[in-house]
Amino acid sequence: MTVQLEQHIDPKLIPILEGIHDPEIPVLSIMDMGVVRYAQMKENIAQIKITPTYSGCPAMDVIGDDIIDAFTKMNIKAEVSLVLAPAWTTDWITSRGRKALEAYGIAAPLSEEADKEALLGNKKIVKCTQCGSIQTKLVSQFGSTACKALFQCENCLEPFDYFKCLK
Amino acid sequence: MENENKIQYIYGIADNALILGQRLSELCGHGPNLETDIAMTNMALDLLGQTRSYYQYVAQLSGDEKTEDDIAFLRTERQYKNVLLVEQPNRHFGYVITRQFFYDVFHLLLLQELQNSSDETLSAIAKKGIKEVSYHQRFSSDWIKRLGDGTEESHQKVQEAINDLWRFTDELFHMTDDDDIAMQNNIGVNTIVLKEKYIQTIEGVFEEATLAIPETKWFQKGGKQGVHSEHMGYLLSDLQYMQRVYPNMKW
Numbered sequence: 001m002t003v004q005l006e007q008h009i010d011p012k013l014i015p016i017l018e019g020i021h022d023p024e025i026p027v028l029s030i031m032d033m034g035v036v037r038y039a040q041m042k043e044n045i046a047q048i049k050i051t052p053t054y055s056g057c058p059a060m061d062v063i064g065d066d067i068i069d070a071f072t073k074m075n076i077k078a079e080v081s082l083v084l085a086p087a088w089t090t091d092w093i094t095s096r097g098r099k100a101l102e103a104y105g106i107a108a109p110l111s112e113e114a115d116k117e118a119l120l121g122n123k124k125i126v127k128c129t130q131c132g133s134i135q136t137k138l139v140s141q142f143g144s145t146a147c148k149a150l151f152q153c154e155n156c157l158e159p160f161d162y163f164k165c166l167k
Numbered sequence: 168m169e170n171e172n173k174i175q176y177i178y179g180i181a182d183n184a185l186i187l188g189q190r191l192s193e194l195c196g197h198g199p200n201l202e203t204d205i206a207m208t209n210m211a212l213d214l215l216g217q218t219r220s221y222y223q224y225v226a227q228l229s230g231d232e233k234t235e236d237d238i239a240f241l242r243t244e245r246q247y248k249n250v251l252l253v254e255q256p257n258r259h260f261g262y263v264i265t266r267q268f269f270y271d272v273f274h275l276l277l278l279q280e281l282q283n284s285s286d287e288t289l290s291a292i293a294k295k296g297i298k299e300v301s302y303h304q305r306f307s308s309d310w311i312k313r314l315g316d317g318t319e320e321s322h323q324k325v326q327e328a329i330n331d332l333w334r335f336t337d338e339l340f341h342m343t344d345d346d347d348i349a350m351q352n353n354i355g356v357n358t359i360v361l362k363e364k365y366i367q368t369i370e371g372v373f374e375e376a377t378l379a380i381p382e383t384k385w386f387q388k389g390g391k392q393g394v395h396s397e398h399m400g401y402l403l404s405d406l407q408y409m410q411r412v413y414p415n416m417k418w
Binding site: 002003052054055056057058084085086087088119139140141142143144145146150164166167 | 202203205206209210212213214215216217219220287288290291292294295296298299302305306
């Protein structure tokens with residue numbers, strides 16, 4: 001199964017899914033990331049479909065295993081599959097997720113246009129997660145994981161990650 | 168369309184991502200500085216991720232016991248259908264960036280067409296890949312400009328890399344029999360029509376970078392038929408070593 005057009009989640013399964021976190025950004029639950037596209041009980045088996053943030057995201061295999069573990073603990077059998085379309089976008093990160101990112105020290109993604117200006121170094125608009133200054137500069141288009149770019153604050157000099165906008 | 172044609176068609180796209188991903192992975196820990204090192208391994212990760220999606224689909228189409236790992240690690244050299252460009256070894260940073268740039272420009276044009284494929288899975292993989300590859304192209308174009316319009320030495324080195332690698336670019340647009348069949352079935356892309364846009368894009372970046380496309384009319388091809396350069400065997404021995412020595416081993 002490659003395509004899952006609409007997000008379709010059984011509300012009863014949400015508490016279990018909210019207990020599972022991105023292994024690389026542990027403050028973010030997989031629900032807040034928006035990677036869960038489908039979760040329904042079928043013949044006593046929880047069918048879960050997740051979509052990768054980036055094609056090669058190594059967290060996906062771990063998330064798949066964590067989902068199965070979490071459901072097994074509740075004595076529910078779970079099956080996890082990957083869907084590719086529609087492709088994940090940073091718009092699917094919830095507002096609670098964005099707040100969690102900022103509190104964790106990762107600047108949340110800007111709008112598509114602002115993101116481009118920031119990553120081309122045209123405008124200073126990415127806010128430092130330490131001191132709140134917008135006097136920040138791009139250090140590298142690629143950061144510690146595929147979804148982030150590396151910035152540095154010129155005010156407090158701290159380096160920090162920026163979650164790139166993906167549309 | 169026979170499944171076998173479709174599989175061969177997918178290899179023609181996916182093997183490029185695998186082999187270029189492998190070349191970039193070789194640089195992990197060896198980049199000229201930390202930021203470019205991380206950038207190149209990030210791009211490798213994107214490419215290997217895309218490769219996995221294609222190979223998982225091939226495994227499903229094959230309908231036998233084969234897995235994505237068997238496809239990546241257990242084929243023989245002639246069974247890989249990547250172009251000669253992507254298997255060319257890493258030399259200096261300017262060379263790596265030139266190889267990347269020549270492939271990125273093609274890769275993006277290809278995926279922009281492949282997203283209209285009547286095959287749902289290929290279309291989905293392409294749509295996902297476009298977001299990643301646009302970013303790769305931005306990175307490699309920026310570096311081409313910085314090196315070309317940089318110091319005398321960086322300009323000379325990147326121009327030499329261009330002169331050396333340009334002969335592999337024409338193969339990107341070569342249509343194999345499997346490509347023709349895939350195109351006729353609205354699954355595959357007609358790469359011939361991408362060539363004009365390809366040259367335009369490269370000329371645009373080169374102009375800013377004060378670089379030039381070499382005059383040569385001689386081009387080399389063979390990879391798409393499985394006839395590779397001498398570098399491929401060495402690359403595969405690295406890539407396949409673990410699975411050959413410890414069959415079915417897992418991390």
